[in-house]
Amino acid sequence: MNYFRSRIVIVEDNDAVREGFALIINSVSDYYVVNAYDNAEDCIKNLKKDKPEIILMDLELPGINGIEAIALIKKQNPGIELIVNTIYENSDLVFQALCAGASGYITKNTSHTELLDAIDEVIQGGAPMSSKIAKLVVNSFQKNPNSPLSSRETEVLELLAKGKSYSMIAQELFITKETAKSHIKNIYSKLQVNSKSEAIAKATKEKLI
Amino acid sequence: MNYFRSRIVIVEDNDAVREGFALIINSVSDYYVVNAYDNAEDCIKNLKKDKPEIILMDLELPGINGIEAIALIKKQNPGIELIVNTIYENSDLVFQALCAGASGYITKNTSHTELLDAIDEVIQGGAPMSSKIAKLVVNSFQKNPNSPLSSRETEVLELLAKGKSYSMIAQELFITKETAKSHIKNIYSKLQVNSKSEAIAKATKEKLI
DNA sequence: AATATATCACCCATTTAGGGGGAGGTTATA
DNA sequence: TATAACCTCCCCCTAAATGGGTGATATATT
Numbered sequence: 001m002n003y004f005r006s007r008i009v010i011v012e013d014n015d016a017v018r019e020g021f022a023l024i025i026n027s028v029s030d031y032y033v034v035n036a037y038d039n040a041e042d043c044i045k046n047l048k049k050d051k052p053e054i055i056l057m058d059l060e061l062p063g064i065n066g067i068e069a070i071a072l073i074k075k076q077n078p079g080i081e082l083i084v085n086t087i088y089e090n091s092d093l094v095f096q097a098l099c100a101g102a103s104g105y106i107t108k109n110t111s112h113t114e115l116l117d118a119i120d121e122v123i124q125g126g127a128p129m130s131s132k133i134a135k136l137v138v139n140s141f142q143k144n145p146n147s148p149l150s151s152r153e154t155e156v157l158e159l160l161a162k163g164k165s166y167s168m169i170a171q172e173l174f175i176t177k178e179t180a181k182s183h184i185k186n187i188y189s190k191l192q193v194n195s196k197s198e199a200i201a202k203a204t205k206e207k208l209i
Numbered sequence: 210m211n212y213f214r215s216r217i218v219i220v221e222d223n224d225a226v227r228e229g230f231a232l233i234i235n236s237v238s239d240y241y242v243v244n245a246y247d248n249a250e251d252c253i254k255n256l257k258k259d260k261p262e263i264i265l266m267d268l269e270l271p272g273i274n275g276i277e278a279i280a281l282i283k284k285q286n287p288g289i290e291l292i293v294n295t296i297y298e299n300s301d302l303v304f305q306a307l308c309a310g311a312s313g314y315i316t317k318n319t320s321h322t323e324l325l326d327a328i329d330e331v332i333q334g335g336a337p338m339s340s341k342i343a344k345l346v347v348n349s350f351q352k353n354p355n356s357p358l359s360s361r362e363t364e365v366l367e368l369l370a371k372g373k374s375y376s377m378i379a380q381e382l383f384i385t386k387e388t389a390k391s392h393i394k395n396i397y398s399k400l401q402v403n404s405k406s407e408a409i410a411k412a413t414k415e416k417l418i
Numbered sequence: 419a420a421t422a423t424a425t426c427a428c429c430c431a432t433t434t435a436g437g438g439g440g441a442g443g444t445t446a447t448a
Numbered sequence: 449t450a451t452a453a454c455c456t457c458c459c460c461c462t463a464a465a466t467g468g469g470t471g472a473t474a475t476a477t478t
Binding site: 139 | 287304307308310311312313330333334335336337338340341343344346347348350351352354369370371372373374402404405406407408409410411413
């Protein structure tokens, strides 16, 4: 056994898929499958024994789901890199997985080569993603072009979100506190909220700022 | 001229690099370089004439910089896809570029093949990124594991960030308003802030929530 | 010329949040 | 067994934010 071969664990409930992955991965000399599970609980139980560097994780699983599993594994063992492999391209799932600690997210239509490339990329400190996933992720940085707020209101809201008070905003924008207040009232009315933090929460969620 | 070949514009101040890119891109029949500029102003001036589908954009430029140029171009012409090509792997620049509207971010050590792959990926609706950039982006979703806040405090702060008032937080956590207040006071002291929105701003910035 | 929108400004009243302090109980850990 | 976090609750007081109005000015747009 070669100590430098990366240890990989597979979690995937479909037997055929799981065995297929194992075959593909074991066909390459750089890494090998130490164990393959059909549920996350068993994987977590055996982490200390398996000592994987990388886990290839499905999301739709019997018992605890992949997202929770990722969070648990990352908490207990931050060094392990997790690559999500699933059929879902739903944006919420993607962000949940990444927030939970996944290092990569590939969808199941990827070829054998792409699967192996993803593993290589993770080993080299990268974050492999399928094309559509990468686009979702990148889009999440971009503002909503259909903001109901005027540019001045957006400006005020951005300062609010930075933690500034009414008077600080007034100072920075060279207006009176009452004017700032007036803008904020209009913002509240447009966003249908009635407090600073609600406004910030809604604006952040809808990417108005 | 083939109407189905994608129109590409290059903005790159280094003459050799710019001409090199043009040669590489023109060597492929799927797309061609309609124009190549050594500054962003000229590119913007000629957008209507050039009608590019894709712009390959450097960030360090004479005159207006690449980030501003991306924002301007995207505002005037949201359909254009911008790929950043730069030597900088600085995380602030990456996020600024993506927020401004870049669809991809590749660094200058990429091979000719990778450059062409990036263009293909953008045409197919993807978001090409160099390995290190993708990692930066993915990491930006993950929480700071060294939070100074207790789990209860984090819970309270998350509710604050959702726009809840003291009394709503108290209700949701089955504690009194005074207890919620007490937690919030501790949060403020730990984060060295003194208002809700400052706390949210700081916590968001440092990924405590 | 009329309408709408954004921007700016002020008043009053009430509610909420913030700063100061104290205090009892649990839990973990040294 | 200290002792240090953490979680819970309470008091008082001040400052800040919010909600309800009103109204002027400028700038597009129709």
